Amino acid sequence: MEFKDYYQVLGLDKSASEDEIKKSYRKLARKYHPDVSKEADAELRMKEVNEAYAVLGDLEKRAAYDQLGGGYRDGQQFQPPPNWDAGFEFSGADFSGADMGDFSDFFANLFGHAAAGRAGRGGRAGPRPRRGEDHHAKIVIDLRDAYQGAPRTITLRGARADAQGRVSMQEHNLTVQIPKGVKEGQHIRLAGQGSPGSDGSAAGDLFLEVHFKQDPHYRVDGRDVYETLPVTPWEAALGASIEAPTPSGKVQVKIPANSQGGRKLRLKGRGIPGEPAGDLYLLLEIVLPPADSEKARQLYEMMAREMAFNPRLAMGV
Amino acid sequence: MPHTEIVTGVLLDEVALDLDELAQACSVDALWIVERIEAGLLCEVTQPQRFSSAELLRARRLLAIERDFDANPELAALVVDLIEEVGRLKARLRKAGIDEK
Known part of the structure; x- marks a missing residue:
């Protein structure tokens, strides 16, 4: 897999303070916010920025990342040494398994377990749900699909652990029956297509937000x-x-x-x-x-x- | 040729979410949702029983603004109000056949 230079993504050097990281993140989050940005690749850039901040905005993860990736350049082939994260305690990062589908293989490999081990968000007290997390994705369909209903195949990315417990991002295809009569902005809820549950409990759901392809007619x-x-x-x-x-x-x-x-x-x-x-x-x-x-x-x-x-x-x- | 399973879902507005399902869909505790309902930030009614696509989208937008900018809930709601208003105006432009760009 390729090394990700998170400092480069946020436009910072390695000596950046916590405050500088937060400021840069907010500036880029505003620039690439999918609801307002006019940049062509805003959604992709926002995902990169979120991923970079998920690491650099968290003291433990940043320390581990700095120790691990000191000599690497962005895009360079990279393999973390075994037990690279021994001695670091990852907790309280502000992302969830639901975000993981947006993140790179690099992130999933290094920090996937930290995400998989937690649920809930925002630092609120309360029992951790054991059910798998719900996932969200957008699907762009033709107007005709809403008239007639139609099966459509989408490609989703999600973190998966192999038999040795190594986590990586994997793509899988899902063929979804678009219900006749669906409207722009409506959600299709697919039961059990989210993250797997822990301890044999139910998987989360997948919510597909429907958008229509621009049609000249x-x-x-x-x-x-x-x-x-x-x-x-x-x-x-x-x-x-x-x-x-x-x-x-x-x-x-x-x-x-x-x-x-x-x-x-x-x-x-x-x-x-x-x-x-x-x-x-x-x-x-x-x-x-x-x-x-x-x-x-x-x-x-x-x-x-x-x-x-x-x-x-x-x-x- | 491999058999392809076709997954069938439900339209959210036909089968709306309850409080716990909305919280689960947003990866937050139900209390986070309740606080924003009581403050009038999530929906117009103060004791909703079910939540539609619009409320799911609004809740996720509120959450993203609060998280990304450390915004307080009222400020996040103001931003989301403006995002929704821009969305409505863009929809009117599209309906009139005017390119929004």
Whole structure:
């Protein structure tokens, strides 16, 4: 595995004080906070920063890390010597097994046991739950999956101990049935897919936070779906029955005569399924054919002559 | 070809969490949740029986802000209020077909 230079991640040198470590962590936590950051790799960087702080922000872990990694550079191949952590007592670190899936193999190998041995957070008193910890992950799905339901495979990372007790991060695939009718931001709870419990007790659950892939054609608000539907000037003016694509397949839509651009047509119950189902809104966008041929120009000129239409009349000009 | 097991879950808002389940999902003691409910920081009602996706997300955001910045719960709630408001405004932009960036 590769050595991780946590000082480099936090932009510090090895002599940094506790206060400097905390300040640097907070500065980076603000910069890469997934809810506000505009950095493309914010989520990944935030995980690295959290991991670095989980070690350097904890006196015991920092001491062990400093002793162990003094001569190593970031990315250098690294294997900890046996019993490297003898004499150090890891306790009270502010991360949980739930965070471990976000951390590197390097971290899991060195400190995995400390995380696995504790539960609860925030220094509150209370009995330690023996049930495995719940895990959280995000899943990005197509809007169509919410209409129809679909199996989707996700890759998760988690700390696993081998027969010798060595902990490492391992990836595993999980195929999840996306329930029909799921909404943006909703959670799917998968019982028993979190951390294993200790002493034969139940495993934790996995919570998947659902997000929809950005779609160039559809916008979603709760269970309602919005779609911009291009129409010709004559379809809008004269009325027409046209075919429109929707997330659940093509439908015939009646365009009322004298429709203006921006008119909203509601297709009741054709949004995301549920109780009640959402609606599908078609926003008409009138698209003008280009006047790029003699015939097209003649037709536009005839309209200009014959129709005496002033769209700026209400503006007093 | 290996058999792939398909795992089926439940939608959180159809089967909401109770207090202990919410605490477990956030890796905190139930007291941490109760304190924030009583202070009106987690949800609008002061004696909720069940918790939905929105409360789970809010609780985890509160926890992250408190932990990352050593923020007191009220300040963390203010930050989360603002994050949620930005989220609502971005959703309105998307709905109107305007690129939020």
